[in-house]
Amino acid sequence: MAVLSLKEGKAKKGMSRRKVTDALWGYLCVSPLAIGLLLFLAAPLFFSIYVSLTKYDLFNAPIFVGLKWYAQIFSADGKEFWNSIKNAFVMVIGTLLSMILALLTANVLCTNVKGKNVFKAIFFVPTICSSVATTIMWTRMYDYYFGTVNQILNVFGLEKVYWLDEGHVVGSIIFMTVLFGFGTAMLLYISSIKSIPKSYYEAADLDGANAVQKFFYITVPSVSPITFYILVTGLIGCLQGFTVFQVMTNGSPANTMMPVLLIYKYSGNDYGSEYGLASAMAIVLGLIIAILTGINFLLSRKWVYYES
Amino acid sequence: MKEKVADIRRSRPKKKVRANQVIGKIISYAFLVAIALLILIPFLQLILNSLKGPREVETDVFWPTEWYWSNYAAVFKETVMLHSFLNTFMYIIPPVIVGTFMSAVCAYGFARLKFPGKKIIFGAMMATLVIPNIIIMVPAYVMFANFYQWLGTPLPVVVPGMFGGTVCMFFMLQYIRTLPEDMEEAAMLDGLSRGGVFINIVFPLMIPAFVAQVILNFSGAYNDYLTPLLYLGNSTNLFTVQLAINQMNSAYSVETQKLLAACVIALAPTIVLFLCAQKTFTEGITLTGIK
Structure with a gap:
């Protein structure tokens, strides 16, 4: 009896020593990322709140101005900012279109067509290309005098078009971003369609359903979690859009002025280095995005865990 | 007699189905080829x-009459491209690997x-995913x-990444959980410490996941524009x-055909990487879903 309890005690002691060293190793393992997040995420986050309450140009000491910038954003002077948000929401049309294109291509690529992998590669490659380079490439495509788009119109005897003027630029950018961005959504759809049980389709076949019916009654409802996920991340992506707009139009015509581009400009020399205002705008934009991300995170949790 | 009727009944819909299938196939291929062309034409042009x-590039001739392969050599000789390439690799290799x-x-x-507080730390890390980078950008x-005195050096684009990333960590976590x-x-029991276990046993088993993440992070970092623009945008010798x-493109300092040659060169690394590691990219996207 006594011997037994002694043994148990020893084992417990061993366990607890292991527990302590394990805990130490645990903190050691986790600390690099934790420190990185504290230094380069948490610290700037809190600092950003402080800067947004001051007038600050980087060189002179910040002057505390309270909620002045927020008041400005939410007053008539904030029109510029809300316009840019509106412009970003217009780009959501592109998200919808690329979602539809992604679903259609994914659906076709899940049937037994030849050259599946080649098509998949072609559709996906633009999404891993440098957006600066692809934007320059498309700017050239849209060029009034030498652009390929106008050359093609010419072949069909149609008039040349200024693709980057105020009336056309939004459509031109949406066309480009849909075509060069739907590849990611396509891959998500392909993996989702592949996980639909074959028996559903076989049952539909027995009932005499045609391909269109099968698409709308089986495929579309089955991939709806992915659809929702793509919509929300697409919306967030639209609100964070920057490179394409900065490289292609740099914010003029005014309907291509995006929130991040505006924030970038306010922290530059041209707009008077108003770091306070830029920070306040960033925080308002960030809150909008954070709320959308939060909703997405909660609702897509199911899907994320199922996949992994 | 009965058999014949049944045969006709069976064969009729079959024929229809076959015809439908052929039409469906044609539409499918036409659709795929059309989209593929819309993507390939910009690359081709x-x-x-x-x-x-230099003259012909300012005309609307589609096919070049004379081929100037020297444009590519000129990009490396006349512009900051080569230097920028070296810069880019120097900046992104440490944060990507480390x-x-x-x-x-x-x-x-x-x-x-x-360890105590594990759940809280993990929760806090996952919560940072909600914070958009935009908020962090200006501060x-x-x-x-002002504090780190890092402007004019590449440190702002090198150091933060070296601490790791939450999305990457989450991906790795999912992978480790599948290991026995x-x-x-x-x-x-043989006396190896936790650190020894990680280096000698766990990490070697994680190599596939590690390589996949390195490839994905490399292509992301290589294509990143906003971060280097913010922190290095003022000094040409630090350019990526x-x-x-x-x-x-914006300064019109380089002739059009050379600018476009530079774009081809800039596009090459990630496309080559993709062609070499196609599976990694497609699987990485479907696993992490994003980013």
Whole structure:
């Protein structure tokens, strides 16, 4: 009896020593990322709140101005900012279109067509290309005098078009971003369609359903979690859009002025280095995005865990 | 007689189905080829224009009459491109390799070790995913400029990434959870410390996930434009590839055909990487879903 309890005690002691060293190793393992997040995420986050309450140009000491910038954003002077948000929401049309294109291509690529992998590669490659380079490439495509788009119109005897003027630029950018961005959504759809049980389709076949019916009654409802996920991340992506707009139009015509581009400009020399205002705008934009991300995170949790 | 009727009944819909299938196939291929052409034509015109002469590039001739392969040599000789390439690789290799390793280390901590506050730390890390980079952009610039005194150096684009990333860590965590634990237990009984277990047993098993993340992070970092623009945008000698081609584009300092040649060069690394590691990219996208 006594011997037994002694043994148990020893084992417990061993366990607890292991527990302590394990805990130490645990903190050691986790600390690099934790420190990185504290230094380069948490610290700037809190600092950003402080800067947004001051007038600050980087060189002179910040002057505390309270909620002045927020008041400005939410007053008539904030029109510029809300316009840019509106412009970003217009780009959501592109998200919808690329979602539809992604679903259609994914659906076709899940049937037994030849050259599946080649098509998949072609559709996906633009999404891993440098957006600066692809934007320059498309700017050239849209060029009034030498652009390929106008050359093609010419072949069909149609008039040349200024693709980057105020009336056309939004459509031109949406066309480009849909075509060069739907590849990611396509891959998500392909993996989702592949996980639909074959028996559903076989049952539909027995009932005499045609391909269109099968698409709308089986495929579309089955991939709806992915659809929702793509919509929300697409919306967030639209609100964070920057490179394409900065490289292609740099914010003029005014309907291509995006929130991040505006924030970038306010922290530059041209707009008077108003770091306070830029920070306040960033925080308002960030809150909008954070709320959308939060909703997405909660609702897509199911899907994320199922996949992994 | 009965059999015949049944035969006709069976064969009729079959024929219809077959005809429908053929039409469906034709539509499918037409659709795929049309989309593929819409994607390939811009690439084709970029390559063709990059090989035109200085006069011809300013005309609407589609196919070059004379091929100027020298444009590519000129890009390396006359512009900051080569220098920018070296810069880019110097900036992104440390954060990609070290950062991915740190993410793996952190993931190991969460997957295998018990310590007080683990759940809270993990929750806090996952919560940072909600914070959009936009909020950090301006204050981080101010901090790098005034507190760290890092402006004019590449440190703002190198150092933060070296601590690892939350998305990458989460991916690694999912991977470690699929590995069997008994080998680690056995090694611990043989007297190996936790650090030894990670280096000698767990990390070698994680190599596939590590390589996949390195490839994905590399292509992400290589294509990143906003971060280097913010922190290095004022000093040409610190330029990355993305900044270099954008400057050639906006300043009209370089002839069009050379700018376009520079774009082809800038596009090459990630496309080559994709062709070599196609599976990694497609699987990485479907696993992490994003980013």
